[in-house]
Amino acid sequence: MSIVRHNGYAIAIEHPALWASGGEQIVRDLIDVMSHRRITLHCLRNVIDSRERLVTGQYETPDGGGCLLFLLTEPLGERQIRCKADLTRFFGRSRGIPGRRGYVAAKDSAEYQPARWLVRLIDGQICDVARLRYGRACELFDYDLVIAVAEQVLSQREAMEELRLRHTASVGDGLCAVP
Numbered sequence: 001m002s003i004v005r006h007n008g009y010a011i012a013i014e015h016p017a018l019w020a021s022g023g024e025q026i027v028r029d030l031i032d033v034m035s036h037r038r039i040t041l042h043c044l045r046n047v048i049d050s051r052e053r054l055v056t057g058q059y060e061t062p063d064g065g066g067c068l069l070f071l072l073t074e075p076l077g078e079r080q081i082r083c084k085a086d087l088t089r090f091f092g093r094s095r096g097i098p099g100r101r102g103y104v105a106a107k108d109s110a111e112y113q114p115a116r117w118l119v120r121l122i123d124g125q126i127c128d129v130a131r132l133r134y135g136r137a138c139e140l141f142d143y144d145l146v147i148a149v150a151e152q153v154l155s156q157r158e159a160m161e162e163l164r165l166r167h168t169a170s171v172g173d174g175l176c177a178v179p
Helices: 023-034 041-049 068-072 074-079 084-091 113-122 128-140 143-177
Strands: 002-006 009-013
Touching: 002 023, 009 023, 009 143, 023 068, 023 113, 023 128, 023 143, 041 068, 041 074, 041 143, 068 074, 068 113, 084 113, 113 128
Parallel strands: none
Antiparallel strands: 002 009
8 A cells, every 4th residue: 555645644545546657646636636725624525425426528517527626616616616717716826927027827836736737637638748747647547546535635634623623622721711
């Protein structure tokens, strides 16, 4: 079993994509997307519960299906990702002033890259640059890997939230106990 550690998460997983070069990068990108500050616990539960609705090649289907990012953000209502512009707005972060030295467009920001490359991978747009990022793992990627990572990210985020609530309550109790 492989363990991928990234941004405070440890994902223990047995999947063929991790047997090939680039598989760990897929997991790191999934962690980045699933731990994004606007992705709620409800979002993670929704994508896990919607496994049968996941599709490739389009954001949304008439029968209620959708791509990973469409279903992941479904609980967010108006902030749901429905197109490439939404994807860029959600994950991208521009810096600086356009036309000036040092400017970084949202689509070129480091924060946007995991979502960008996952969309290409999920849709089967395996170009030379995608191969550089994900290696041979491109051929072994599937939604079983996505769901396995989502379940572990959810579990770890729930545990962190419980610890945060306990800490807040204990600090609060300590403050109230002072005469």
